[in-house]
Amino acid sequence: MALDAAADRGTRPPALDEATVAAAFQATAAANPGANALRTKDDEVSLTWAEYAERARAVAAGLAALGVRRGDTVGIMLTNRPEFHFADTGALHLGATPFSVYNTLTPEQVEFLVADAGSRVIFTEGEFLESVLAVREAVDALEHVVVVDGEAPEGTISLAERRRSLRRGAGSEMAASRRETS
Numbered sequence: 001m002a003l004d005a006a007a008d009r010g011t012r013p014p015a016l017d018e019a020t021v022a023a024a025f026q027a028t029a030a031a032n033p034g035a036n037a038l039r040t041k042d043d044e045v046s047l048t049w050a051e052y053a054e055r056a057r058a059v060a061a062g063l064a065a066l067g068v069r070r071g072d073t074v075g076i077m078l079t080n081r082p083e084f085h086f087a088d089t090g091a092l093h094l095g096a097t098p099f100s101v102y103n104t105l106t107p108e109q110v111e112f113l114v115a116d117a118g119s120r121v122i123f124t125e126g127e128f129l130e131s132v133l134a135v136r137e138a139v140d141a142l143e144h145v146v147v148v149d150g151e152a153p154e155g156t157i158s159l160a161e162r163r164r165s166l167r168r169g170a171g172s173e174m175a176a177s178r179r180e181t182s
């Protein structure tokens with residue numbers, strides 16, 4: 001891997017000279033496209049830097065289609081899984097600020113955190129969906145709930161469907177959000 005080679009030579013990896021985390025990410029992905037970037041403990045999921053970069057760009061495009069811009073916040077209520085990194089890196093590519101919502105928080109604490117941050121979008125998984133949907137009902141600013149696993153119920157957005165629509169070239173809009181269907 002190029003990063004290891006740079007360390008062995010005592011040279012500084014070029015990514016460290018980039019002005020932003022997103023630029024450093026892209027430089028690393030470009031320099032190491034076939035190297036492992038993410039993998040689960042059991043190797044059920046293993047992604048190269050090129051695959052990781054493609055998924056981060058797809059999430060960034062989807063967030064942009066939802067109106068997320070520089071300075072916005074994006075909530076992420078996920079367990080330790082690859083989709084966390086796609087959401088986090090995708091938001092960073094737009095200049096947004098991603099933040100973790102700990103799954104041990106009470107619904108009231110989640111509501112306060114999301115409302116205080118002014119988030120319009122939150123990523124979650126099926127295990128936490130009921131709590132996140134309750135927060136969406138209580139927090140007017142929260143417009144979009146992106147579900148990273150399983151089927152997304154009506155009024156939420158499926159990350160998997162978004163990725164399939166990009167591959168089909170179906171445009172840049174994510175599946176309909178609750179606000180659009182009610």
